[in-house]
Amino acid sequence: MPSSVMSTPIRDAGPQPPSIAISADGLRKSYGDKAVLDGIDLSIPTGSVFALLGPNGAGKTTTVKILSTLLGADGGRAVVAGHDVAGEAQAVRAAIGVTGQFSAVDGLITGEENMRLMADLHHLSKREGRRVTAELLRRFDLEEAAKKPASTYSGGMRRRLDIAMTLVGGPRIIFLDEPTTGLDPRSRHNMWQIIRELVADGVTVFLTTQYLEEADELADRIAVLNDGKIAAEGTAEELKRIVPGGHVKLRFSDPSAYRSAVTALDEVVRDDESLSLTLPSDGSQRALRSVLDRLDAAGIEADELTVHTPDLDDVFFALTGSGKPGQAERSTHPDHPEQSDQNDQPKEAVR
Known part of the structure; x- marks a missing residue:
């Protein structure tokens, strides 16, 4: 082109x-x-x-x-x-x-x-x-x-x-x-x-x-x-x-680290089968730093951290309700x- x-x-x-x-x-x-x-x-x-x-x-x-x-x-x-x-x-x-x-x-x-x-x-x-x-x-x-x-x-x-x-x-x-x-x-x-x-x-x-x-x-x-x-x-x-639903997902391979993270973090959604935790977050640098600081303070290391912020798909579903x-x-x-x-x-x- x-x-x-x-x-x-x-x-x-x-x-x-x-x-x-x-x-x-x-x-x-x-x-x-x-x-x-x-x-x-x-x-x-x-x-x-x-x-x-x-x-x-x-x-x-x-x-x-x-x-x-x-x-x-x-x-x-x-x-x-x-x-x-x-x-x-x-x-x-x-x-x-x-x-x-x-x-x-x-x-x-x-x-x-x-x-x-x-x-x-x-x-x-x-x-x-x-x-x-x-x-x-x-x-x-x-x-x-x-x-x-x-x-x-x-x-x-x-x-x-x-x-x-x-x-x-x-x-x-x-x-x-x-x-x-x-x-x-x-x-x-x-x-x-x-x-x-x-x-x-x-x-x-x-x-x-x-x-x-x-x-x-x-x-x-x-x-x-x-x-x-x-x-x-x-x-x-x-x-x-305008759409809620942002979150941080943490995955652990060590069950002990997973249980410690549950105690160290607030408002988590647990998935005991996959050893993963989901926390509400707006994806900002400050919010991520808060999560990492709490993990560091407890001496916990996650194997994987992913951030999801709402995208236009989320906007579409939230505003249209169907389709x-x-x-x-x-x-x-x-x-x-x-x-x-x-x-x-x-x-x-x-x-």
Whole structure:
């Protein structure tokens, strides 16, 4: 992968973008008697990565569709790139790019032809279209494969081409709905680097993901959506601090040392079979020093010490109460399109 996509061509968008790229106030959406979004509020600064997490059917894809003008809200107001989503849909579409859960790449034509098709849809001149196509193919390390049918591309290559196509119109806000689903670890890390470099260039990224470590790695702020509402929002570290469950685990091979540790330490949970003790702890240096000092004072040495602090998995389970983190949204009910393919609308409508 190239080291940078910083010089990806961005067309002049006129005045300086607002400091808040995306905002929503009381956004609501129902399918029949099911309230998928029940009055959510969002405020996403320009040039940041915002991650939206939630269990299956929580409303993540519906949120993306409303904010990208592909679906109307039942209530509330949303502003994207300084434009009202309901009243100025065309202006919103001119400012954004959308990459859905499934690639919109046409496998029957080459990567270069996919790019030029997107340039034509943006009404670029042939000369400008060729220039932008060549630049993006180079930046996304697709030059060698440019003349090959996209059907021969690997999953990672198709995803890079998909995002390159999104960038043809020079969007300042990009919606990425589970962009790394199905990718191998190397391709996923390459995609993370691309996202970081786009944000470094001032692009705002709205990310939904089925990988909690992805949100932890990339997002400036994270919101957890559950039962149609934002259950919590903050940085990854802020969210982790609201969940109890941090602990230190000590393991012993000597039964005598194990029994002495039980006496020396307070509030321990014993496991006599494995000779291990679990103590509540916030994982801080001070808390660990306190445990080690008490062991040293009693002349006790543990064979193994491990520290567990709450992670986003813990946050997810605590805030959603049910469901398994890390699953993509899906729905097969014909009257509940919440998890339908993002490509059920023509992709060029929002490129």
